[in-house]
Amino acid sequence: xxxxxxxxxxxxxxxxxxxxxxxxVMDLHYREDYSLNEIAEIVGISKQAVSENIKRAEAALxxxxxxxxxxxxxxxxxxxxxxxxxxxxxLEEFSEDPTFLMILRSIRxxxxxxxxxxx
Numbered sequence: 001x002x003x004x005x006x007x008x009x010x011x012x013x014x015x016x017x018x019x020x021x022x023x024x025v026m027d028l029h030y031r032e033d034y035s036l037n038e039i040a041e042i043v044g045i046s047k048q049a050v051s052e053n054i055k056r057a058e059a060a061l062x063x064x065x066x067x068x069x070x071x072x073x074x075x076x077x078x079x080x081x082x083x084x085x086x087x088x089x090x091l092e093e094f095s096e097d098p099t100f101l102m103i104l105r106s107i108r109x110x111x112x113x114x115x116x117x118x119x
Contacts, residue, residue, distance in 0.1 A: 022057035
């Protein structure tokens with residue numbers, strides 16, 4: 001997975017665990033695509049301090065994911081849901097019974113409401 005995408009996923013999950021400064025710098029860098037110089041000017045710190053904050057925040061996010069594994073679990077859950085959707089489509093081929101088809105559609109509808117990301 002691309003580093004920017006991965007960091008944005010990790011930020012979505014764990015940003016509240018970062019310090020205010022780390023959260024601000026990571027948001028500007030990864031979500032707003034500002035350069036280190038631009039961030040330094042906005043935040044009022046040196047470019048080196050911006051770089052250090054980003055490195056520490058990235059390390060913290062990776063550590064949180066290593067321990068909690070929320071992104072991995074979320075991805076596995078999405079893959080399972082997609083597999084269930086596929087299985088439901090295949091089941092529809094085996095029955096003309098309106099009640100059976102209604103139940104399958106109900107299950108599919110509930111699966112569509114699940115999930116955090118559509119990736």
